Amino acid sequence: MKLHCRIGVKNSQEPVMYNESHSKFNVLVEFRSQTVERGLDYGDDGQLQVLMEDQKPEIFNVACLDFAKPYIELKQLILAELANYHIPYEECEEKIADKLYNSAHRMLSKSKEFSLIVTIKQFFDYLVDPSDMHNNVPYMVPASTEAIMLLSRKRMEYETDDSEVENCTVCLEDIVNGLMVATLSCSHIFHDACISEWLKRSHYCPNCRFEMPTALNL
Numbered sequence: 001m002k003l004h005c006r007i008g009v010k011n012s013q014e015p016v017m018y019n020e021s022h023s024k025f026n027v028l029v030e031f032r033s034q035t036v037e038r039g040l041d042y043g044d045d046g047q048l049q050v051l052m053e054d055q056k057p058e059i060f061n062v063a064c065l066d067f068a069k070p071y072i073e074l075k076q077l078i079l080a081e082l083a084n085y086h087i088p089y090e091e092c093e094e095k096i097a098d099k100l101y102n103s104a105h106r107m108l109s110k111s112k113e114f115s116l117i118v119t120i121k122q123f124f125d126y127l128v129d130p131s132d133m134h135n136n137v138p139y140m141v142p143a144s145t146e147a148i149m150l151l152s153r154k155r156m157e158y159e160t161d162d163s164e165v166e167n168c169t170v171c172l173e174d175i176v177n178g179l180m181v182a183t184l185s186c187s188h189i190f191h192d193a194c195i196s197e198w199l200k201r202s203h204y205c206p207n208c209r210f211e212m213p214t215a216l217n218l
Contacts, residue, residue, distance in 0.1 A: 002125065002172065003087065005096050007103045008117040025068035027104050028115040033059045033085035035122045059085060067104045075101065085120055092171075096120070126202045143199035143212035151182040153192055169206050170194035186210035 039052040063081055067074060078097040087093050100118060107114050156166070156179050166175040168191045175181055180192040188207045190198075195206075203212040 002123040003092050004121045004123070005092075005099065006119045007099055008119065009103075009107060010115045010117065011111075011113070024112065025108060026064050026066050027108070029063050029065055029100070029104075030115065030117045031059075031061045031063065031081060031085070031120070032117065033120040033122070035124065037124045038126070040125050065104075067101070067108060071101065087120070087122070091173075124201065141203050141214050142201055143203040144214050147203075147213040148196055148199050151184070151192075151195070153180060153182050155179065156181050156189075168194050170198050184210060184212065 035056040037054045037056070038050050041049060041051050043049045061081070061084065065074065065077060069077075075097050078100055079093055082093045082096060087096075096118070100116065104116060107116075156175050156177055158165070158177055166181075166189055167173070168175050168189075170190055171194050173191070175189065175191060181189050182192040182195050183189050184195070184205050186205050186208055188205055188210075190206075198206060199212060203214050204210070205212070
C-alpha cells in the first residue's frame with residue numbers, strides 16, 4: 001500500500017457564523033479520499049508497469065474545525081474524521097493530522113479567509129502475471145496464513161548510530177531502531193505490519209518477486 005496526501009489551500013472560504021461558542025479560528029476543511037487498485041508487472045526493462053487500474057468512488061466530507069483548541073484536543077478530532085477513510089496504518093493518520101494542524105496555523109498567521117482541502121489517495125498495488133489475467137481482472141494469490149505467521153521477526157537494531165537506515169518499500173518509510181520488522185526468505189526486510197498486510201493480497205515479495213507459499217502449495 002502506498003499513501004499520498006496533499007493539503008491544498010483555497011484563498012477564500014464560505015462564511016462561518018460566529019457566536020460566543022465559535023472561535024474566529026474556525027476553518028472549513030474538505031476531506032477527499034480515494035482508493036486505487038493497480039495491477040503491476042515488470043516490463044522488459046525490469047521496471048514496474050501498470051497493467052490495470054481500478055479507481056474506487058471518492059469519499060467526500062466537509063468539517064469546520066476550531067484551530068484555537070489545544071493541540072491534543074484538536075488532533076483527536078482530526079483523527080476521528082480520518083477514521084472514516086479506512087487508512088490502514090495509525091502512524092499515517094498521525095502524520096496527516098500533524099500536517100493539517102501545521103498548515104492551518106501557518107495560514108492563520110497570514111489570513112482568516114481561506115479553507116483547506118485534504119486529498120488522500122491510497123494505492124493498493126499487486127504484482128500480477130499477464131498470462132493469468134482474464135476479463136481484465138488480475139490473478140492475485142495471497143500468501144498462506146501459516147506462511148505469514150512463520151515469518152522471521154525481530155526488533156530492528158543497528159550496529160552503530162551512523163549505520164545506513166533500512167527502508168520499507170511497502171510504506172516507503174524508514175525502518176527506525178526498535179521497530180518490529182519481518183524478513184522474507186529472500187532476505188528483504190519490511191515493517192512487520194506492512195508486509196503482513198501486503199502478503200494478505202499478494203504472495204510476491206514487493207522487491208524481487210520472490211514467491212511466498214500459498215494455501216495451494218504450502
